[in-house]
Amino acid sequence: MKSVFRFILVGLLGFCLSLLAAWWVPFIAAEPDPSALNKQGFEQLYKGNPREALQNWKNAEAGYRKLGKSEGVIGSKVNQSLAMQALGLYPQACMTLTQTLTLENNLCQSNGSEPQDLKHITDSIAAIPSTPATVAGLNSLGDVLRVIGHLKEAHVVLSQTLDKGKRSDSVSVPQLLLSLANVERSLYLEDCDRYDRTDNPELRLTLQSQLQQRVQKALDLYREVSVVGGDSRSQLFAQINRLGILVLSKQWLEKRNLQVPLKQTVQAELDRSLAKLESASFSEIPPEQSIYAQIKIAESLRLLTQYERAMKYARSALDLAQGLQNPRSLSYAQGEIAKLLLDRGQPETALRIFQQATTLAQAIHAWDAVYQWQRAIGRIHSRRGDFKRAEQAYETAIAALDQVRGNILAVNPEVQLSFREQVKPVYREYLRLLLTPPQEPDLKRAVLVTQRLQQVELENFLRCGDLDLVGLDQISLPKNTTVFYILNLGDRIGVIVQAQDNSLHYYSANAAEVENNAMNLITNLQSDEFVAVEESVLLPFAQALYQQLIEPAQQQGYLPSEGTLVFATDSLLQTIPMALLHDEQNYLVQKYSIATTLGGQLRQPRSLPLGSPSTLIAGLSEEAPSFALPQVPKNFKPLREVEKEVQDLKKATNSTILLNADFTAANFQAELAKNNFPVVHLTTHGQFSSSREDTFLLAWDQVIDVRQIYQLVKRRTEQDASIELLVLSACETAKGDRKSALGIAGLATQAGARSTVASLWRVDASSTAVFMSQFYKNLADGQPKAEALRTAQLMLLKGEDTRHPYYWAPFILVGSWL
Known part of the structure; x- marks a missing residue:
């Protein structure tokens, strides 16, 4: 239904623009052709033919250019962006709008782009003349930025454009309010998702308060659309979207059994919204928009189990779709009816209609x-x-x-x-x-x-x-290598073992028991007092996980006596170092080298060259300006031992060093561009999270997030000069984030790294320096990466002062283990 929601908004803005097109005609069109083409474009869009609409609007643009009518050219380009959105070509739509409005194109980059300077965006919009066409274009740009995930930028664009509209008493104000409310809705959903991804009680309390504010802001904006009046279409869609966010909130809160003030707010607002629903009028909007509007209402009512009311709207949408003979809208109307029938216990009838909807x-x-x-x-x-x-x-x-x-x-x-x-x-x-x-x-x-x-x-x-x-199934695995795919199947945890001969074997364990052991272990690992937790507290959970996930393979003869174990783990097991599992005699790392992958996939494995590879070492030992940035946790302190670690690594490697003030993002990028470093070692604060925005490393002058790391190494990846080994020695996973290992894989992927060594929690700096020196010595001696890591871990495990898992267990190898 998300695509339906987007189509409603695109169609609504298109209708507004059609009114603007009619307003422009007396002033700018000496010939009727361009305006006629604009009108035909909207007719095609409403019929579900966006490609034909796009061509009409391109022809209209050419006509206005021939007449020298700049306002008509802008309007036609804005219309073209609507067709592109309907085709799902959101980046292209964004580029078209920024070029038309003479804004910077990097505003649209959805991968590898630097975070936008919001003040610069504000200033740029202020410089754009306020005309019906430019206001409509900025409105469309805000909508597209929301769709491509640039929510902060979308909020700035729409807020600034709304100010323009209010100052000029523009007819666009209702639509701008609606678009801004939709951004608040997306920000609310983002916070809901962050809540679900964390087990951190403090963060959850903060997010509960933020959720209350977000949903209230969205509801207030939807309500303001009806207060300003004027545009009945915007009022209708505001009512529909308001109902939608209330239903989503009710479902979300009930599923998590949260007894918070937000729950009472949602229920009270929902009752009022449902009471107004009967007065909703669809007669003043094009039939295509009416279809999707009624489907959206039907979906909300179905989720509230108001099946009779929902079916009324769904059947009305179906009748309209049949009259238009539009396959897409007909398919969606049939799909919603089938969902209703399935929820009401009529699977056979629902199946038949789902099949019809699929064919269309x-x-x-x-x-x-x-x-x-x-x-x-x-x-x-x-x-x-x-x-x-x-x-x-x-x-x-x-x-x-x-x-x-x-x-x-x-x-x-x-x-x-x-x-x-x-x-x-x-x-x-x-x-x-x-x-x-x-x-x-x-x-x-x-x-x-x-x-x-x-x-x-x-x-x-x-x-x-x-x-x-x-x-991994496409790779010829080295001798004594066994792969474990650990899968969350709901009530069971499935384990598929790929043995040394590539044969596959399967067993499973009770999911609740595995999760209980895993959560108890993670709670200790992420405790600020972990170093003081006795091993006797950890071992029962580490041993239970071994018995559930590994021991069946050993009993059935699939486990080699030595070698490498490669884990493709799922859900919260990704935040547990598998080296820590224990067979009641030894930790797993005492018998095997261990590597992890995301879903059993990696970049094509390749060994490091023999000897001491050329290494770029960058780190921070002093408090840097970047520590004061708002996204940086307040508990980040200077890493005084980093300087010693860097000097020790300098002796063990053929290295170039960027330390403290020399470790700026620009210097880092320049070094990567001019030298082909197979190994990049970063000893600086960083955090891994299942959120892109919360996954970052600190340079001296700025935060380097997942988007920026791609930009910094872009030239290398274009030249197929990938980083063979990326080492992140002072980072940690976001506390309570079950999927934070996704951040490690994401950052490594953006960096183009074949293998990555990272720490799951911040470790004592002195022991880390010793560990890293031994790791690089092992690599120079020709050990494969996983074995070099294991040997360094065993050195700490055997040390009298460093045998606690706090010191040796956080280091994991992601990707190629060769």
């Missing part, structure tokens, strides 16, 4: 609809025990997801924020189907689905297209 969507390549209907079909077949047809439906759903990810899932924050609830379950349900009795587990296909899921999750995190990763 496939015919026009509406993959965003196909994946939803095929997932529903798969669930129905699975419940009926028709596993073959269920598998086929899930395969089709995943193939459809692959089609839409590039244009929508990779850039749209609302889809990203609901990734866990809308996209990930498609893969999860398919995995359960493949691995759950009574049918024989299809292990080969399950591995492929697991790899795809984790790659999609990483691409979703980075908001980028297909990553150049290779599955």
Whole structure:
């Protein structure tokens, strides 16, 4: 339904622009052709033909240019951006708008771009003349920035444009208010997602207060649309969107059983919103917009289990769609009716309608609809025990997801924020189907689905297209290498073992028991007093996890007596160093070298050259200006021992050093550009999180986040000069973040690193310096990366003062272990 929501907004803005086009005609069009072409473009857009609309508007632009009418040119370019949005071409739409409004193009970059200077954006918008066309263009730009995930920038653009509109008493004010409310809605959903990704009680309390403010701000803006009056269409969509955010909030709060003031606010507002629903009028908006508006209402009512009312709106939408003979809107109307029938216990009828909706969507390549209907079909077949047809439906759903990810899932924050609830379950349900009795587990296909899921999750995190990763099943594994895929299947934790001979084996454990042991272990690992926690407190949980996840493989003979274990772990297990698992005699690291991957995928493995590789070492030992930046945690202190670590590494490596004031982002980028360093070692504060914005490293002068790290190494990746080994020696995972290891994988991927060594928590600086010196000595001696890491860890484990897991366990190797 997210694409439906976007289409409503695009169509609404388009209708506003059509009124503006009519206003422009007497003043700027000596000939009727351009304005007629504009009108035809809107007619095509309403009929669901955005490509034809785009061509009409390009022709209109050419006509206005021939007449020398700049306002008409701007209006036609803005219209073109609407067609691009309807086609899912959001970055292109953004570029078109920034060029038309003479704003900087980097405002639109969704990958590798630096955070925008919000004051610069404000000043740039202030310099743009206030005309109907430019105000409409800025409104559209704000909408597109929201869609591509630049929420702060979208908020600034729309707030500044709203001020322009209010000063000129513009008819655009209702639509600007609506767009700004939608940004607040996206910010609210972002905070909901952050709440779900953390177990940190302090952060959750902060977010609860922030959620109350966010939802109230959105509701106030939706209400203000009706107060300013004038545009009945904006008022209708404000009412629909207001109902939508209230329903989402109610569902979210009830699912988490939160008894907070927000709950009372939502229920009171929801009652008022439902009471106003009957007076909603659809007669003044184009039929295409009316269809999606009523589908959206039907969806909200269905989620409230008001099935009769929901069916009334869904059938009205279906009747309109049949009259228009628009396959896309007809497919969505059928899909909503099928959902209602399924919720009311009529699976057979629902199945038939889902199949009809799929056929319509496939015919026009509406993959965003196909994946939803095929997932529903798969669930129905699975419940009926028709596993073959269920598998086929899930395969089709995943193939459809692959089609839409590039244009929508990779850039749209609302889809990203609901990734866990809308996209990930498609893969999860398919995995359960493949691995759950009574049918024989299809292990080969399950591995492929697991790899795809984790790659999609990483691409979703980075908001980028297909990553150049290779599955472990496609690699000739070295001798004595065993791979463990550990999967969350709901009530079970599934384990697929890829043995040395590449044969696949499967067993499972009770999910609640595994999660209980994992959470108890993580609580201790992330405690500020971890170094004081006795090993006897940790061992029961480390041993229980070994018994549940590793011991069955040992008992069945799949585990080598020595060698390398590669883990592709899921959910909260990603924040546990697998080296810490214990077989009641030894830690796992005492027998095996250990590497982790995200979903069993990595860049093509390659060994480091023999000897001492050329290394770029950068670090901070003093308090830097970047410590004062707002996104930096207040508990970050100078790392005094870093200077010694750097000097020790200088002796062990062939290195170039950037220390303290020399370690600026510009100097770092310059060194990477002019020298081909196979190894990059960063000994500076950093944090890994499942949020892109909260994953960063500190340079002397600024924060380097996931987006910027790509920009800094871009020239190297373009020349195929990848970093063989990236070492992050003073970083930590975000406290309470179950998916913080995603930040490690994301940062390593953006840096183009084949292998990454990182710390999961901040460690004593003195022991880290000793550890790193030994690690590099091991590499120089020709040890593979995983073995070099293990040997250095064992050195600390054997030390009288450093045998506690606090000192040796946080270091993990992500990626190639060779």
